[in-house]
Amino acid sequence: MLHVDGERLRADFDALGTIGATSAGGVDRRALGRAHLAARAWFLERAGAAGLKTEIDAAGNHSAVLPAPTEGAPRLLLGSHLDSVVDGGRYDGALGVVAALEALRSVRDAGLALPVALEAIDFTDEEGTLVGLLGSRALAGTLSAEMLASPRGGREALLAGLERGGIAESGLATAERDPRTLAGYLELHIEQGPVLERAGAQIGVVTGIAGSRSFRLCFGGDAAHAGTTPMDGRRDAGLAAARFAVAAHDRTVSAHSGCVATVGSIELEPGLFNVVPGRARVALEFRAPETARLDALEADLLALARAQGLPVEVEAVGDWKPCALDEGVRTAIADAAEALGLRAKELPSWAGHDAESLAAVTPSGMIFVPSRAGVSHAPGEHTAWEDCVNGANVLLGAALRLAQAHR
Amino acid sequence: MLHVDGERLRADFDALGTIGATSAGGVDRRALGRAHLAARAWFLERAGAAGLKTEIDAAGNHSAVLPAPTEGAPRLLLGSHLDSVVDGGRYDGALGVVAALEALRSVRDAGLALPVALEAIDFTDEEGTLVGLLGSRALAGTLSAEMLASPRGGREALLAGLERGGIAESGLATAERDPRTLAGYLELHIEQGPVLERAGAQIGVVTGIAGSRSFRLCFGGDAAHAGTTPMDGRRDAGLAAARFAVAAHDRTVSAHSGCVATVGSIELEPGLFNVVPGRARVALEFRAPETARLDALEADLLALARAQGLPVEVEAVGDWKPCALDEGVRTAIADAAEALGLRAKELPSWAGHDAESLAAVTPSGMIFVPSRAGVSHAPGEHTAWEDCVNGANVLLGAALRLAQAHR
Numbered sequence: 111m112l113h114v115d116g117e118r119l120r121a122d123f124d125a126l127g128t129i130g131a132t133s134a135g136g137v138d139r140r141a142l143g144r145a146h147l148a149a150r151a152w153f154l155e156r157a158g159a160a161g162l163k164t165e166i167d168a169a170g171n172h173s174a175v176l177p178a179p180t181e182g183a184p185r186l187l188l189g190s191h192l193d194s195v196v197d198g199g200r201y202d203g204a205l206g207v208v209a210a211l212e213a214l215r216s217v218r219d220a221g222l223a224l225p226v227a228l229e230a231i232d233f234t235d236e237e238g239t240l241v242g243l244l245g246s247r248a249l250a251g252t253l254s255a256e257m258l259a260s261p262r263g264g265r266e267a268l269l270a271g272l273e274r275g276g277i278a279e280s281g282l283a284t285a286e287r288d289p290r291t292l293a294g295y296l297e298l299h300i301e302q303g304p305v306l307e308r309a310g311a312q313i314g315v316v317t318g319i320a321g322s323r324s325f326r327l328c329f330g331g332d333a334a335h336a337g338t339t340p341m342d343g344r345r346d347a348g349l350a351a352a353r354f355a356v357a358a359h360d361r362t363v364s365a366h367s368g369c370v371a372t373v374g375s376i377e378l379e380p381g382l383f384n385v386v387p388g389r390a391r392v393a394l395e396f397r398a399p400e401t402a403r404l405d406a407l408e409a410d411l412l413a414l415a416r417a418q419g420l421p422v423e424v425e426a427v428g429d430w431k432p433c434a435l436d437e438g439v440r441t442a443i444a445d446a447a448e449a450l451g452l453r454a455k456e457l458p459s460w461a462g463h464d465a466e467s468l469a470a471v472t473p474s475g476m477i478f479v480p481s482r483a484g485v486s487h488a489p490g491e492h493t494a495w496e497d498c499v500n501g502a503n504v505l506l507g508a509a510l511r512l513a514q515a516h517r
Numbered sequence: 518m519l520h521v522d523g524e525r526l527r528a529d530f531d532a533l534g535t536i537g538a539t540s541a542g543g544v545d546r547r548a549l550g551r552a553h554l555a556a557r558a559w560f561l562e563r564a565g566a567a568g569l570k571t572e573i574d575a576a577g578n579h580s581a582v583l584p585a586p587t588e589g590a591p592r593l594l595l596g597s598h599l600d601s602v603v604d605g606g607r608y609d610g611a612l613g614v615v616a617a618l619e620a621l622r623s624v625r626d627a628g629l630a631l632p633v634a635l636e637a638i639d640f641t642d643e644e645g646t647l648v649g650l651l652g653s654r655a656l657a658g659t660l661s662a663e664m665l666a667s668p669r670g671g672r673e674a675l676l677a678g679l680e681r682g683g684i685a686e687s688g689l690a691t692a693e694r695d696p697r698t699l700a701g702y703l704e705l706h707i708e709q710g711p712v713l714e715r716a717g718a719q720i721g722v723v724t725g726i727a728g729s730r731s732f733r734l735c736f737g738g739d740a741a742h743a744g745t746t747p748m749d750g751r752r753d754a755g756l757a758a759a760r761f762a763v764a765a766h767d768r769t770v771s772a773h774s775g776c777v778a779t780v781g782s783i784e785l786e787p788g789l790f791n792v793v794p795g796r797a798r799v800a801l802e803f804r805a806p807e808t809a810r811l812d813a814l815e816a817d818l819l820a821l822a823r824a825q826g827l828p829v830e831v832e833a834v835g836d837w838k839p840c841a842l843d844e845g846v847r848t849a850i851a852d853a854a855e856a857l858g859l860r861a862k863e864l865p866s867w868a869g870h871d872a873e874s875l876a877a878v879t880p881s882g883m884i885f886v887p888s889r890a891g892v893s894h895a896p897g898e899h900t901a902w903e904d905c906v907n908g909a910n911v912l913l914g915a916a917l918r919l920a921q922a923h924r
Binding site for chain 1: 589639700708709710711712727729731739742743744745746747748749750753755758759760762765766768769774777778779780781783784785787788789790791792794800801802804834836867868869891892893894
C-alpha cells in the first residue's frame with residue numbers, strides 16, 4: 111500500500127510554519143497579506159522543485175499539477191488554504207495544502223499511472239479576511255457580485271488585497287471551471303472541535319458542513335432611573351435580553367441535541383450603572399447539520415425572543431446553507447482509513463470550508479484529524495504529528511480509490 | 518394660615534423653564550454650563566427684585582436671605598438646585614428653588630418676625646455633571662480631596678466648570694458652615710418615581726435617602742469557536758453573565774422586597790456572532806433604605822455571581838450610605854400637610870439629593886410631590902401644577918413650624 115513520506119511532509123509543514131510565525135507559536139497569514147503571499151510563493155517553489163507543473167488561476171488559486179498520461183483526463187483536486195485568521199494556528203488549512211502536495215509527490219515517485227490528473231490546490235482567502243471562500247467560490251462559479259460589493263472585510267481591504275495578489279476583480283469570474291473537467295475534491299483539515307479527541311478516533315469522515323444562521327435581535331424597553339423605578343414598574347430591555355440568552359441556551363441543549371446556539375454579544379443602552387437599560391441588542395448565531403433542523407431551531411429561538419414580554423426587532427444577518435458531502439467520497443475515505451487500520455468516525459463539520467464551494471460542482475469530501483482540546487483559530491491550535499501523517503495517508507488512499515473508480 | 522402666592526410661583530417656574538429649554542420640552546442646564554449660569558443669575562435677580570439679600574459662597578452656592586430681627590439668629594435653609602442632567606426635565610431641582618424663594622417672599626410679605634433667618638439656596642452641581650452634590654457637600658464640610666481628584670465628570674470638566682463659575686478650587690473648603698449657624702434644612706423635590714401617584718398621595722414625607730452600592734463583575738470563561746465547540750464543552754462567560762442578571766433580578770424581587778437591583782451594562786468579549794464569549798463585564802447597582810438591608814442584598818447578589826460556575830472578579834466601584842432624615846422635621850412636614858388637608862405618605866427617596874449632605878450637619882427633611890408615571894431625568898418629566906403649589910405650601914408650613922420650634 112502506498113504511503114506518504116512522513117519526513118518530507120514534516121519538513122514542508124515546519125518550513126511553512128515559519129512563514130508569518132507569531133511569537134505565541136502560531137501564524138498570522140491574513141489573505142493576500144505579505145506573509146500569505148510569501149507562503150504561496152513557497153508552495154509554488156516546493157511544487158516546482160518536485161518537478162510538478164504549477165498554475166495560478168484568475169482568482170489567485172495556486173496549484174501544483176501531476177498530469178495524467180491520458181490527454182484531457184479530468185482533474186481530481188486535493189486542497190485547502192494557506193491563509194489564516196488574525197493570530198491563528200499553524201494547522202488550519204496549511205496541513206491540507208502540504209498533505210495534498212505530498213500526495214502528488216508520492217504518486218509521482220511511485221510511478222503510478224492514474225486515469226485522472228491530480229491537482230494540489232491552495233484556495234485564495236478561505237478565512238474571510240476579505241470575502242471568505244473567495245477562491246473556491248470563484249472556481250465553482252458561485253462568487254456573486256453582491257459578495258464582492260459588500261465583502262466581510264470591506265471594499266477597501268478587498269481591492270488592496272486583490273492588487274497585492276495581482277488579481278483583477280473583473281477577471282475573477284473566469285476562474286470558473288467546467289465541472290466536466292473535475293473528477294472530485296478531497297480536503298484534509300483539522301477538526302477544530304473536540305469530537306474526535308473525545309471519541310478516541312484518529313480520522314473523521316465528514317458527513318457534511320453544518321449550516322449557520324445569524325440574527326440581530328433588538329429588545330425595546332424603557333430606560334429609567336435605577337433608584338426611583340420600582341422592580342415591578344420596569345420594562346428592562348437588558349433583563350429581557352439576559353432571559354433570552356439563558357432560555358436560548360437551555361432550549362438548544364434540551365430540545366436540539368447536536369446543534370449549537372451562541373449569544374456572542376449583548377449591548378445595553380445607555381449602558382450605565384444607574385439607568386435601567388432601555389434597549390438591548392443581541393447577536394445570535396446557531397448551526398445545524400441539516401436545513402430542517404436549522405428551521406426548527408430558528409422557529410424555537412425566535413419564539414423565545416418574542417416571549418420575553420417586550421417588543422423585539424428581528425433582523426436576519428447571515429444564512430449559510432448546510433452542505434451534504436458526497437456518499438461515494440465518504441466511502442472512499444472510510445475505506446482508506448480502514449485499510450490503514452485507523453479508527454474513523456463520521457461527524458459533521460461545524461465550521462465552513464472550501465469543500466462546501468466545491469460540493470456544488472463535483473463530488474467532494476473532507477477528512478478531519480483531531481484537534482487537541484478542540485482549540486483552533488488560536489496559537490495553541492495543535493494536532494499530534496502522527497495524526498497529521500495518518501490524515502495525509504487517508505487523503506492519498508482516498509484519492510487513489512476515487513482515481514481508480516474513474517477508470 | 519399662610520399660603521404661597523401660586524401665580525407668582527408659576528411665573529417664576531415658567532420663566533426659569535425657558536432658560537436652557539430644549540426642543541423636546543425639557544431643559545439642559547448642566548452644572549456651570551452657560552444655561553445653568555444664566556439660571557443662577559436669573560435667581561439672584563429675582564431675589565434682589567423681591568428685596569431679599571443675595572449671597573454667593575466659596576462653593577458657588579447662590580442664596581437669597583430673609584434676615585431675622587434678632588442679630589446672629591441661626592438660618593433655616595430651604596433649597597435645591599438649578600442644574601439639570603443632560604436633556605433633563607423642568608421640575609427636578611428647579612421646583613425646590615423657586616418654591617424656596619416664594620416661601621421667603623410669602624413670609625416677608627406677611628411681615629412675620631421669626632426667630633430664625635430664612636435662606637433660599639441653590640446648590641452647585643447636584644446632578645454630578647462635575648462631582649455631584651458639590652455645593653451641599655462643601656457647605657457641610659464633607660467634600661473630600663479624593664472627590665475633587667477623580668470627579669465623576671473628569672478633572673478637565675471640573676476645572677473648566679469652576680473657572681466658568683468663578684469658583685476657586687482652593688477655596689471650596691471655606692464654604693463650610695458652622696453647624697451652630699444652621700437651624701435646619703428643608704427641600705421640596707419631585708419624587709422621580711411612581712409611588713405617590715400609585716398611592717394617590719399628594720405629598721411625600723421622605724423618611725430617608727436610600728443607599729446604593731455598585732460593583733463591576735467580570736466573568737472569565739474561554740473564548741471558543743461558536744460552530745465547532747459543542748454546547749457541553751463551553752465555558753461561556755456571556756451565558757454566566759446572563760444567568761447572573763436573571764438570578765439577581767429574581768432574587769431581589771423574591772427576597773428583598775422594597776429594594777432595587779439593576780444590571781445596567783453587559784459587555785461581552787470578543788463580542789462577535791461566531792465566537793463564544795470568553796469574558797463578560799457586568800455593571801451591577803443596588804439600593805436599599807438601610808445599611809442592614811444593603812448588606813443583606815450585597816451578600817446575596819455576590820453569592821449569586823459566584824454561583825455561576827465560572828471565575829468572577831468583583832470590584833466595588835461605588836458606595837453611597839443610606840441617610841435617615843430627621844424625625845422632628847418629618848413631623849413638621851406631616852403636620853403642615855395635614856393642616857392643608859393634603860393626603861401625605863411616608864416613603865424613602867431612591868435617588869440622591871442635597872438633603873443627604875445637609876443631614877450630616879443639621880436637622881434635615883424632604884417633601885416630595887408626585888411625578889407623572891414616575892418619569893424623571895427626561896424631557897417628559899411632569900408634575901401637575903396643583904401638586905407643585907401644594908408642595909410649596911407644605912414647604913412654607915413646615916418651615917414656619919421649624920422656625921417657631923426654635924424660639
